[in-house]
Amino acid sequence: MTGREILQLIKEKTGLGSSALDTGKGKSKRSKHITHGFHMVKGKSKHAMEDYLVSEFKQQNNVELGLFAIFDGHLGHDVANYLQNHLFENILKEQPGIWIDTESSIKNAYRRTDEEILDKSFSLGKGGSTAVTAILKDGRKLIVANVGDSRAVICKNGVALQLSVDHEPSKEKRLIESRGGFVSNLPGDVPRVDGQLAVARAFGDKSLKIHLSSEPDVSILPIEEDVEFLILASDGIWKVLSNQEAVDSIKNIKDAQAAAKRLIGEAVNRNSKDDISCIVVKLQ
Template sequence: MVGDDEPRSKSAGEGGILLENETQDVHKKPVSARRRRIELCRAGSVGVKRPKDPSEGGSMSSSPPDRDADDGLIGILAVGGDAPEKRKGSPRVAVHSHGAVSVIGRRRDMEDAVSVAPEFAAPSGHDFFGVYDGHGGAGVANLCRERLHVVLSEEVAAGGWPRVEGRWRDVMSASFSRLDEEVEAMARGESSDRTMGSTAVVTVVGTNRIVVANCGDSRAVLCRGGAAVPLSFDHKADRPDEIERVEAAGGRVINWEGYRVSGVLATSRSIGDYYLKPFVISKPDVTVTERTDKDEFLILASDGLWDVVSNESACRIARQCLNGRTAKMFPDAVGGSTPTEAAALLTKLAILRGSEDNISVVVVQLKRLRIKVPHS
């Protein structure tokens, strides 16, 4: 997580690895373990709690945790869904289907959260998705999961649906600011909340455009005709423009096991982190992208994925899953071509590449991809 003292994971040979080798690495486990992992992700909505220490007493979760001893993949949440039935008969739908996987990984605590809110501002026909990477505790990330899409729908209702990019920038900034104020109110009451915060990357997907707002170092990437198109840019503390902004506000960026605001936080923007105001701000960067017929899917993820997997690799892996090639190549391990299975593959790849963070991945499929059969 962005505020921790543990060193970052390094990418292993990112550039020169063939996709087939990457995919094979994901499926090195015995067939029974591989099938168990994918079946869990196909279940629709699954939450597996971290097992308690025997010394604590009490019972474990009613759903036993699914874990292989050497992969550290515990605490799984998997969700997925298709376009609502009431919209399938319309000429166009904003989202064909979606899936999300969020895992504790090798961390001791789960501080990530994801949000999926189809038709969040009905009857607008727009869907909302978000990934929140907490630090100092899970409270702010969980608040964002429960509240940010609600606050955004209220801001939209108050001023009318945004039609231009500038209006989207205002609406998103106002929504992030309101959440930040709610966290600030909590921090005044509890001293422990003063050091708690969360990144946030969210998208509003309509039939004509994709709006992304980002605050922190989670990321959104669009796959357009097979090419990775970044829709957000990480707010890392070593960015020259962010260093200039922090110093202009009277703060310092210190290189202590990596560049950190006040020597503490590796991201320069977040919701919360009351004790680092005004150096760390909640104002998001907002992009508005007009949709084209080549747009295939979106990936939103926390830095548990992006620290070890490039935009290009993530898009290749997800694309081969969604177009059915992975299921054809590995029928014993992958039972389909859903966004949830694509998110699961990316999560597993991040763990195999050494990610030591919580990992949350949301895959939003914008259109059905043609199934490809590999040549024998």
């Protein structure tokens, strides 16, 4: 174990950091022009870092899978940590269904993972987490799913295209009310489910779950020559940058890790106070 890994382990045990290293990068073995990089920055809040991420390539059944995800925890980091360790595991258990009926398979995996989290609420606590996941199959097919407000955006011919859906309470007010909940809208504050949570969908949050969905929106995209790169990021970026501003700020940076750092730096310069996690996947 390296010195940095020992330091990170100490941070995890003491609640001072996420389980992922702060920054890193890698590349596809099958398509060497595809690279990825990630970066994480602790926000200005007094609580411990609540973001976790996955950014890696793996081989499974003669298929190369790029697995990328951002998990933005709230009321603690335990649920986000659980998702980092188990969500893709549950998604990949859906094979071969995931390649045949992709949307249903992804939704099944998200539902099963949320049920596990709720069953373990005594140990994981009352908190929750948003999630945005992306699976890149052999560099040719991209599957994106999300709950909450972490976001997936691609750059296509220089133009930003959002693949995920921001699950805002104001947009899902009727659904929340149909389940017996309510959406608060107090002056100076954002809309919240039952006056508490600022997203309409999330993992965990057992006390709100009767009014809160964990069903993801799913998007499937073929990777063609005009798709240049993918950004996954927590809402600490999207609160201060539009999709196009994010794309424009990194479109001329070739190194994926440097691009992720630049994007977070731009958000911090614009006074984003939240924990921020970002993954950039260069596809060309």
